[in-house]
Amino acid sequence: xxxxxxxxxxxxxxxxxxxxxxxxxxxxxxxxxxxxxxxxxxxxxxxxxxxxxxxxxxxxxxxxxxxxxxxxxxxxxxxxxxxxxxxxxxxxxxxxxxxxxxxxxxxxxxxxxxxxxxxxxxxxxxxxxxxxxxxxxxxxxxxxxxxxxxxxxxxxxxxxxxxxxxxxxxxxxxxxxxxxxxxxxxxxxxxxxxxxxxxxxxxxxxxxxxxxxxxxxxxxxxxxxxxxxxxxxxxxxxxxxxxxxxxxxxxxxxxxxxxxxxxxxxxxxxxxxxxxxxxxxxxxxxxxxxxxxxxxxxxxxxxxxxxxxxx
Ligand code: UDP
Ligand code: MG
Numbered sequence: 001x002x003x004x005x006x007x008x009x010x011x012x013x014x015x016x017x018x019x020x021x022x023x024x025x026x027x028x029x030x031x032x033x034x035x036x037x038x039x040x041x042x043x044x045x046x047x048x049x050x051x052x053x054x055x056x057x058x059x060x061x062x063x064x065x066x067x068x069x070x071x072x073x074x075x076x077x078x079x080x081x082x083x084x085x086x087x088x089x090x091x092x093x094x095x096x097x098x099x100x101x102x103x104x105x106x107x108x109x110x111x112x113x114x115x116x117x118x119x120x121x122x123x124x125x126x127x128x129x130x131x132x133x134x135x136x137x138x139x140x141x142x143x144x145x146x147x148x149x150x151x152x153x154x155x156x157x158x159x160x161x162x163x164x165x166x167x168x169x170x171x172x173x174x175x176x177x178x179x180x181x182x183x184x185x186x187x188x189x190x191x192x193x194x195x196x197x198x199x200x201x202x203x204x205x206x207x208x209x210x211x212x213x214x215x216x217x218x219x220x221x222x223x224x225x226x227x228x229x230x231x232x233x234x235x236x237x238x239x240x241x242x243x244x245x246x247x248x249x250x251x252x253x254x255x256x257x258x259x260x261x262x263x264x265x266x267x268x269x270x271x272x273x274x275x276x277x278x279x280x281x282x283x284x285x286x287x288x289x290x291x292x293x294x295x296x297x298x299x300x301x302x303x304x305x306x307x308x309x310x311x
Contacts, residue, residue, distance in 0.1 A: 003095035003119065004038040005029075007111075010082035011058070012048040014102040016210035018057045021102050026067055028108055036115050038095075044069045045102075046086040049076035078218070080184040083164055091173040098167045103210065105135075106165035107202040114167040117198055124172045124195035128165030130204040140219075147223045154231035158187050159199070171195065171304070178299045181229075185222065188230040194302060229296075232289035239282025246275035 007025055011018060025043050033039050047055045047070060058070035071089055073082060083099055090097050096118055100106050106128055114126040133141045148160050164186060168176070175193045191197075214222075228234065249271030256263040 002034060002036065002038040004093070005032075005041040005115070006090035006094045006097045007043045008046065008083065008086035008090060008097055008099045009043060009102050010046045010048055010079055010086060010099075011050065011054050011102040012076060012079070012082070012213045013050045013052045013054060014210055014213075015050075015053040015057060017103050017208050018045075018054060020208055021104055022057075022061050022065075022068065024104060024108055025100075026065060028111060029067055032112065032115065036112065036119070041094075042067050042069055044071060044086050044090055046070075046082045046089075047072045048079065048082035049073050079164070079214070080186055080222070083186060084184055087168070087173055088177060091170065091177060094170060096167060096169045097173060099164050101163075101165070103207040105205050105207055106163070107205060110200050110202045113200050117200065118167055118169060121198065122196055123167075123198040124169040125190060125193065125197040126167035127159045127162045127197065127199045129159060129162045129199045129201050131161075131201045132203065133161070135204055135206050143219070143223070147226070150227060151230075154227065154233040156188060156226070156230040157191050158226070159191060162187065162199070165202075166190070169195075175299075175302050178302065179297075181296045181298065183225060183229055185225045185229050188226055192298075195304060232292065235285035235289045236282065238278045238285055242275045242278030242280075242282055245271050245278060249275060 007029070009021065009025070014021070022043075029037070029041055029043065033041065045058045045068070047058055055070070055072050058068070058072075061068045062070050071086060073085060077085075087097060087099065096115075098111060098114060100108065100111075110128065114128070117123045117126050133144065136144070144161075148158070151158050168190070172190075172193055172195055175195070176190065179189055249268050252263045252271065253268045255261050256265065256268065
């Protein structure tokens with residue numbers, strides 16, 4: 001029996017490109033059946049609270065073609081949440097999923113390669129990684145590179161140049177579902193699952209129609225979530241500043257006491273008092289970080305496999 005696939009596609013105000021996407025993806029599924037995937041494989045569009053004709057298009061398409069399914073969120077929750085909703089919806093029904101954006105910027109022609117890697121090599125997660133950023137505007141390219149540098153610096157493992165175009169096996173989806181946190185940054189979460197993973201590279205296209213739904217505030221919010229949800233490094237800033245302020249106070253105090261140069265005692269006192277406040281804040285921040293980690297409720301361990309029980 002062939003493995004059953006669900007392609008999960010979040011869509012927010014995508015009426016301009018949706019018809020073309022439906023055509024391309026249904027053709028892709030038809031080409032893959034029945035040799036590579038099960039005949040009841042399907043495409044799930046998640047309408048993330050669109051205000052245009054997106055949902056109507058999805059509904060009409062689903063009536064005409066049983067391969068198309070739709071899920072309408074009650075309002076605009078954001079890409080990460082729409083994607084999560086889609087993945088959790090299909091999890092119990094399929095052997096594996098592939099998530100892709102509606103605008104066809106991620107190249108669907110590498111999907112057969114992804115499936116091949118999942119089936120032949122046993123990869124549980126296959127990341128779609130873009131091989132260049134030629135199609136990005138300067139601002140997006142620069143901020144993206146800066147983001148990957150910062151993430152590396154604070155020690156968070158994410159796959160560079162990978163957005164949310166990826167294959168996940170049922171096992172990977174089941175492990176992902178064990179993460180109960182509310183605020184999502186899937187690109188940070190999924191590498192934490194472990195499992196056998198791999199990459200396929202592709203050339204990211206320009207948007208086929210419509211405009212980017214990732215406004216600058218939405219993009220910054222995503223990056224900020226990535227940084228703050230996966231590292232408590234920023235909470236150490238007050239401690240660091242406190243230590244520096246204290247050292248500066250000591251040096252200036254020494255200079256004054258040794259009569260090397262006149263330094264105001266007011267300044268020295270100010271630095272010492274500031275440093276105690278900053279270090280105290282830093283201590284509170286350490287506990288806050290621990291509380292934050294606890295509250296996320298991430299699983300302590302993940303089981304990949306068990307041997308068969310004989311009892
Ligand atoms: N999207 C969504 N909710 C949002 C914003 C975007 O579901 O609030 C979807 C959008 O329809 C698309 C995907 O997320 O399928 C990526 O968005 P977009 O292509 O606009 O982002 P970009 O490629 O410009 O970063
Ligand atoms: Mg896009």
